[in-house]
Amino acid sequence: MLFNSLEFLCFFPIVCLVYFVIPHKFRWVWLLVSSYVFYMGWNAAYALLLLFSTTVTWLTGLAVDKNSDNKKRKAFLGVGIAVNLSILFVFKYFNFFMDTIHSLWDALGIKYGEMHLSLVLPVGISFYTFQAIGYCVDVYRKKTPVQKNFGKYALFVSFFPQLVAGPIERSYNLIPQFEEKHTFSPVRTASGLRLMLWGFFKKIVIADTVCVAVNRVYNNVEEFKGLPLIFATFLFTIQIFCDFSGYSDIARGCARIMGFRLMVNFDHPYFSTSIKEFWQRWHISLSTWFKDYVYIPLGGNRKGKHRTSLNLLITFLVSGLWHGANWTFIAWGGFHAVLQIIERYTKGFFDKMACVTKLERVPKVRTLLKMLITFCLVCFGWIFFRANTMHDALYVIANLFNIQDLSASGVYTMLKLMFDTRAEVYRLLLTLPVFLLASFIDKKWSINKIFTEQTKKTRTLIYVVIVTYILLAARADVQDFIYFQF
Numbered sequence: 001m002l003f004n005s006l007e008f009l010c011f012f013p014i015v016c017l018v019y020f021v022i023p024h025k026f027r028w029v030w031l032l033v034s035s036y037v038f039y040m041g042w043n044a045a046y047a048l049l050l051l052f053s054t055t056v057t058w059l060t061g062l063a064v065d066k067n068s069d070n071k072k073r074k075a076f077l078g079v080g081i082a083v084n085l086s087i088l089f090v091f092k093y094f095n096f097f098m099d100t101i102h103s104l105w106d107a108l109g110i111k112y113g114e115m116h117l118s119l120v121l122p123v124g125i126s127f128y129t130f131q132a133i134g135y136c137v138d139v140y141r142k143k144t145p146v147q148k149n150f151g152k153y154a155l156f157v158s159f160f161p162q163l164v165a166g167p168i169e170r171s172y173n174l175i176p177q178f179e180e181k182h183t184f185s186p187v188r189t190a191s192g193l194r195l196m197l198w199g200f201f202k203k204i205v206i207a208d209t210v211c212v213a214v215n216r217v218y219n220n221v222e223e224f225k226g227l228p229l230i231f232a233t234f235l236f237t238i239q240i241f242c243d244f245s246g247y248s249d250i251a252r253g254c255a256r257i258m259g260f261r262l263m264v265n266f267d268h269p270y271f272s273t274s275i276k277e278f279w280q281r282w283h284i285s286l287s288t289w290f291k292d293y294v295y296i297p298l299g300g301n302r303k304g305k306h307r308t309s310l311n312l313l314i315t316f317l318v319s320g321l322w323h324g325a326n327w328t329f330i331a332w333g334g335f336h337a338v339l340q341i342i343e344r345y346t347k348g349f350f351d352k353m354a355c356v357t358k359l360e361r362v363p364k365v366r367t368l369l370k371m372l373i374t375f376c377l378v379c380f381g382w383i384f385f386r387a388n389t390m391h392d393a394l395y396v397i398a399n400l401f402n403i404q405d406l407s408a409s410g411v412y413t414m415l416k417l418m419f420d421t422r423a424e425v426y427r428l429l430l431t432l433p434v435f436l437l438a439s440f441i442d443k444k445w446s447i448n449k450i451f452t453e454q455t456k457k458t459r460t461l462i463y464v465v466i467v468t469y470i471l472l473a474a475r476a477d478v479q480d481f482i483y484f485q486f
Contacts, residue, residue: 002478002480002481003199003200003203003247003250003251003481004200004203004204004474004478004479005478007041011034011037011038012254015030015031015034015160015258016257016258018030019031019182019258020182020183020184020258024181027182028151028152028155028178029151031155031159031160031178032151032154032155032158034160035155035158035159035160035163036050036158038160038163039123039124039158039160039163039164042122042123043120043122043123046120046122046123049087049091049122049125050122050128050157050158051154052087053084053087053128053129053132053157054132054153054154054157054158055150056080056083056084057080057084057132057133057135057136057157058147058150058153058154059080060076060077060079060080060081060136060139061080061135061136061139061146061147061153062146062148063076063080064076064077064080064136064139064140064146065139065146073140074140077136077137077140080133080136081133081136081137084129084132084133085129085133087125087129088125088126088129090117090119091119091121091122091125092121092125092126092325093321093325094117094119095116095117095325096325096326098115098116121485123164123484124163124164124165124484126322127162127163127164127165127166127168128157128158128163130168130286130289130322131156131157131168131169132157133293134168134170134171134289134292134293135147135153135156135157135171137293138170138171138172139171143172144170144171144172144175147171147175152175152178153175155178156169156171156174156175156178159174159255159260160254161250161251161252161254161255161260161262162251162255162262164484165244165247165248165251165481165483165484166247166248166251166265166283166285166286166483167248167251167252167262167263167264167265167284167285168285168286168289169262169263169285170263173261173263174260174262177259177260177261180259182258182259182260183259185259188256188257188259189257191256191448192252192253192254192255192256192257193253193257194253194448194451195249195250195252195253195256196249196250196253196254197253197463197466197467197470198246198249199245199246199247199248199249199250199251199253200246200250200470201246201466201469201470202241202242202243202245202246202249202435203242203243203246203247203250203479203481204470204473204474204475205427205431205435205469205470205473206238206239206242206246206431206432206435207238207239207240207242207243207246207479207482208473208474208475208479209424209427209428209431209473210235210236210238210239210242210428210432211239211243211479212418212419212420212424213231213232213235213418213419213428214232214235214236214239214386216232216417216418216419217229217231217232217418218232218236218386218387218388218392218396219388221387221392221395221396222395224399224417225399225402225403225404226399226400226401226402226403226404227403227404227406227410227411227414228414228417228418229396229399229400230400230401230403231414231418232418233379233380233382233383233386233396233400234379236382236386237270237378237379237382238432238435239482240382240385240386240482241266241269241270242435243481243482243483244265244266244283244481244482244483245265245266246481247481247483248264248265248266252264252265263284263285264284265283265284265285266281266282266283266284267280267281267284268281268439268442268443269281269282269378270375270378270439271371271443272371272374272375272378273367273370273371273374274343274370274374275336275339275340275343275374275377275378276340276343277374278374278378279336279340286319286322287319290315290318290319291315294314294315294318295311295312295315298311298314298315299311305344305345308344309341309344312337312340312341313334313337313338313341315337316333316334316336316337316340317330317333317334317337318333319333320332320333320334320336321333323385324485326389327390328384328385328387328388328389328390328393329384329385331384331390331393332381332382332384332385335380335381335384336381339377339381354366383396383397383400427473431469431473
């Protein structure tokens with residue numbers, strides 16, 4: 001069941017209505033049933049996989065908590081994590097692994113029969129397995145109390161607003177909220193609806209509009225050179241942010257209406273002044289998960305610069321692989337790791353250069369330059385993320401600056417090739433500047449604060465305009481969220 005579907009627009013009000021009507025002691029049961037109904041909207045059979053993962057990690061938590069012997073606790077934790085990762089491997093990485101082995105043997109001249117599993121990737125499997133693993137580790141570290149009620153733990157893993165694309169919640173944040181008594185709040189509901197509306201705007205009006213051009217170019221890269229490749233890469237930079245942060249906004253808005261607080265997953269990442277800062281602002285729930293459960297256990301930055309660099313490289317390569325079973329994602333993760341390593345080794349040099357060039361005297365200009373450089377590097381990295389194959393990615397990079405026609409007619413011809421209709425071009429030219437301006441205003445002054453200070457009539461008018469525009473911009477073919485494939 002997609003957030004941007006009529007089914008969900010019927011499903012969610014019913015869930016909320018029943019939630020606030022029934023007694024508090026039964027609410028978690030209602031949310032659990034609703035969450036499984038929500039997930040079964042894609043493939044009912046894969047709800048069994050979700051249940052299996054939940055059962056394994058719940059039992060792991062109980063076993064770890066029950067034993068005082070540290071070796072046994074580690075053993076139970078290792079088994080629980082291994083089983084969960086095995087599920088992920090079979091459904092997501094098995095075919096990729098076998099293809100890689102086949103290519104290696106083929107290069108060595110060894111005959112090796114191909115082996116593939118005909119399995120559909122379960123929606124959200126990477127998200128709920130990581131959330132469950134995080135719980136097991138936190139129980140082992142005694143950062144969260146073990147949840148002895150299987151149903152409430154199952155709700156933690158399957159909570160429908162963030163089940164299929166995050167945020168990846170921590171058990172010590174979400175589980176205690178299931179015990180809280182939530183009453184209906186008009187103020188909180190209005191706040192949640194505003195957040196959902198902004199998420200729908202980003203997804204339906206921006207992301208679903210630019211995806212037409214992005215798909216046309218990146219699914220046929222060898223038909224394009226120069227400007228179309230640059231423009232499609234820039235548009236994908238906008239698309240993936242609006243698509244993914246739009247999902248997170250809708251998820252947080254849904255949860256807020258019912259009284260739950262989900263973590264902020266994006267904090268204006270394209271205003272970052274370094275790659276390190278970008279990862280402190282982009283997909284925060286995942287980046288902090290890898291920091292807490294991979295980077296720090298590897299040693300973090302406690303064992304010198306060289307070891308820190310290795311830990312960063314491992315963490316980002318694994319992060320890239322988490323995103324997809326394709327060498328393009330591994331290259332994307334490696335690219336960001338190398339950029340962060342370079343930043344660490346060159347920070348002192350660039351600070352000295354700022355002194356020499358007098359840029360330190362104009363901090364706003366220096367900040368703007370750092371922001372532009374970071375944005376361009378992030379855009380470049382998205383080439384690997386979006387390309388269907390490494391061959392396509394390398395083609396785009398090789399032909400990115402092979403610009404042949406910068407005239408007005410050349411730009412017009414490019415837009416005609418990239419979009420289906422003039423209406424889509426006009427909608428892009430109208431909404432993209434508005435979105436970019438709104439993002440800047442929100443970063444500097446907070447749009448939500450400005451909005452709530454307006455009169456009731458003004459707020460109502462803005463609501464009507466935005467809802468109307470979303471309905472007019474909605475495509476007949478409902479588009480999945482990008483991160484559903486992960």
